[in-house]
Amino acid sequence: MASIDYYLGTISPYCYLAGLRLERIAARHGAGVTYKPVDLLQLFDRTGGVRPANRHASRMDYRAQELLRWADHLDMPFNLKPAHWPVNMAPSSYAVIAAQQAGGGDLGGLVHGFTRAVWAEQRDISEDGVIRDILAAHGFDAGLADSGLFVGAETYGRNLEQAVEAGAFGAPFYVVRETGQKFWGQDRLDFLDRHLASL
Template sequence: MRRTVDYFFATMSPWAYLGHERFVRIAHAANAEVRVRPMDLGKIFPLSGGLPLGKRAPQRQAYRLVELRRWSEWLGLPLNLHPKHFPVGGDPSARLISVVAERDGAEAALRLSGAVLSAVWARELDIADADTLAVLLKEGGLDAARLAQSQADEGQALADAHTQAAIDAGVFGAPAYVIDGELFWGQDRLDFVERRLQA
């Protein structure tokens, strides 16, 4: 039986960036179907007790940087701890990925998601800027029309549906992976995701 994974993430999340390529490899190896679902943490945090980064206690903010450095070194992934464009609004990129997932399928959406996450954390690009998103579409060989479609009602409706699906699934942070109703939170749970997909 082919398993389905609901992949919930925020497009500006460093943890989603660190886990993205590993998740894609795991999903491919298991021949899993992935539903790519960028979500709005700004709507999820108030329901789950989460706090935006700037409102967290100083010691939590400091430890976050320690862990990001550890993970980027362990995984061999470049990561700027203080990117030029962060915090950054995730809505434009979430709408774009949602439209690409709907029109072009999961594989295209996964490629674009990886490019968006890398744009923030490795390339110093502004993912809230339409010109940046147009460049990422072009680099990925995707239809330039997707940008305008993402700015229309269709894009917002799809993105809103992903956020609601996350809420319904009990998601409270990013990234999160849901398999047969079972929630796995965080890129550091990918070993468990892999075992679940292989079970």
């Protein structure tokens, strides 16, 4: 069975646009997924990227057009200028890490729930009440928002180091452990699908 490391950012628009396609692909091929939330801004800093706030206007203009094109293509609701962005990614990331450890719920749905909250629902995913609500909506104990803080912080930092070591430089970023094949972006999921089919 193939194992996929999924490096993600809970405020990433492209992680939102990925939807649940990764989960469907993994299920089709019997692959396992390990969710690895990372601080995207630090990942950009560490790997030669540029934070959105510091990007040239032409890049941001193209990004805006591309996001809207993809949202329309995928038929997904999308707010180009969400009410709460950027926000602190750490609390929601800790919740994902704690939920993955606890098990028992829909982890892919949880990750998508956080990104959807930002880009389609105008919710602030740094707020405790929002985190608890999204945890519960996907079958997890809302108390994980509190109980997973220490382990979450430790794992969150480790995920960043692992992302750099694995060659990740953005999100969504998928790495197939057995082959070392890397796929950057929700628009590369078809290639990931084909790769898994070849194993």
